[in-house]
Amino acid sequence: MKKKQLMAGVMAAGMAMSLAACGGSTSTAASTTESTAASTDAASAAEGDITLRFAWWGGDERANATLEVIKQFEAANPNIHIEAEYGSSDGYHDKLATQLASGTAADIVQIDPETMPAFVATGDYFLNYMDYDFDLSNFEESYISQRVNGRFDGKQLGLPTGIAGPALVVNKELADKYGIDFSQPYTWDQLIEWGKQVHEADPDTYLLCTNKEYITNLVFFNTMKQMTGKTLFDADTKAANFTQEDIEKSLDIVKALYDNNVCAPASYSSAYSNDDLQSDPNWIAGKYVCSFAYISTMNVMTAANPNATYITGTLPIMDGAKNDGWSCNCPQVLAVTSTCKNPEAAMKFMDYFFNSDEAESTLACVRSVPPTEKARTICEKDGTLDAGMMEAANIVSAMNGVSNDKYSSAPESKQIMVDTIEAVGYGTTDPASAAADMFKQLSNYISAQ
The missing domain is CATH 3.40.190.10 (Periplasmic binding protein-like II)
Structure with missing residues (x-):
């Protein structure tokens, strides 16, 4: 299915959408302190408690919605704790490159889709969603199968957080x-x-x-x-x-x-x-x-x-x-790093993040137009499917541009x-x-x- 076909469902949803705003913010949240001590992780896992680190960049609205989803997930999974590491985009990928190389990256990381190919080419840094109990059925195969959306050599190493451009x-x-x-x-x-x-x-x-x-x-x-x-x-x-x-x-x-x-x-x-x-x-x-x-x-x-x-x-x-x-692409991909000591728990959180009704309603458009038709339908019903963002997605998806290559990016x-x-x-x-x-x-x- 071509990109224009992918957006057909998006355009249909956009015809009935509300004008309510749903993404971005005017300031950047403060970063939380990293916690990477291997001995603490091992002790917690032995006691049945699991701690995961989740790193992303973005403004206050994105941070607040993401923190709320973390809170929801922790309430349903009291033995899994997620430490949020968030801030601005300045220097984010330079820091992440150093962390990936040294094995100290967070368990779950947000990555620019144009930067990810360089990481994939450099090392075996990310887990394949297909190897775990993760439901990919809400994503259109034609969309997530693109390299810019996280598919590399048949492996789903990342998932798109939205439809963007x-x-x-x-x-x-x-x-x-x-x-x-x-x-x-x-x-x-x-x-x-x-x-x-x-x-x-x-x-x-x-x-x-x-x-x-x-x-x-x-x-x-x-x-x-x-x-x-x-x-x-x-x-x-x-x-x-x-x-x-x-x-x-x-x-x-x-x-x-x-x-x-x-x-x-x-x-x-x-x-x-x-x-x-x-x-x-x-x-x-x-x-x-x-x-x-x-x-x-x-x-x-x-x-x-x-x-x-x-x-x-x-x-x-x-x-x-x-x-x-x-060209139309995705704003970010979310990946689980290969150094994650509790990958099943990380994938469980990712499944909640992308597939649960409550999470999709909470996240709305804070990471652009939602990546699945299911999420767009929920946002349309909630009145949070933003008209301007939807129109922009329709405009760029109708163009035949090509995504930037990994070298120029x-x-x-x-x-x-x-x-x-x-x-x-x-x-x-x-x-x-x-x-x-x-x-x-x-x-x-x-x-x-």
Whole structure:
């Protein structure tokens, strides 16, 4: 079953959904203290008590819902205790990589689907859900069988927490004010023209709220895929699917965003890096017409300015594109680590997390649109199936983009792109010089893999 077929059930549910908000938050919860002492674990297991560690990143709403599910599970399973380790996404995967290598990772971990292939290629770090008493029947096989959703060489090493992908959050009042219609197809050139129009009309207002990380992930990656019709690297052969000229053309678009005041200056947006766009005072004050986002974080953006009315827009595609670029995927996967001393208990919790009615109702959309039709039906009945997130999922699922490959998504190559885009944004280099440097650095990186 193709991706569009997968979303058919999602779209049907979306036709009757409520407008109630259901995901994200405006702040990040504090991390709890890790407890990894092997002797304590052994003693507890001998006494019949089991302690599991569960690590994830996310905001307050995700944390609160997840903690409530833990509480529910512990009430029904008093001998199993789950220690929550949660915080922001900053440095999460670097820390996790170190923990996996040293055997000190939590028993259950949340992982970015683009990062997981690198972990799988590095070591035997995760257990196969299929080897345990876990009910996979609520998941569509066509969805969970994709590598981006946790299936590697016939093993289900992770499970998707939702249906996700990129999104465009639009301040409806501002879009109407400037006569911009994001519901119709448009190009990057049109986006730039709209940006010029907005800033010329009001120098305090910009079309697009973004930063160097979002420009890398949602502008650079997608314009490159639209030009080439492929991922940056071939996942099997490691061959580059791009030329230096392709990079320069993409960086020309990046430069145009800054030069034409489509977005705020790089020096300004640097204060709101990574997933901190919602903290930008100008976004909160309604000084941006729209923002790129992810389906799983849309409500983080909308909650930051409750005085505005937000709608979901479609996504830009360049003239003559060989591929739409934009693709539907999952926001995170949850995996049980191979160092878990009580895998049956961990799988029991995962089964509750993904399959119980109570957990699905509690989690709602805090990790994006729920991954199973059963969960979506429960959220629709509860009035927590968010309209904006649902529409964004429908928009991106109708596109024919390809998911990023494991090499271009790796931290090393991603940092090369971010640094280059930052330099272009600051104007310390031009697209041609930057493209030559990026091409050389990416060539050196892939040759070492």
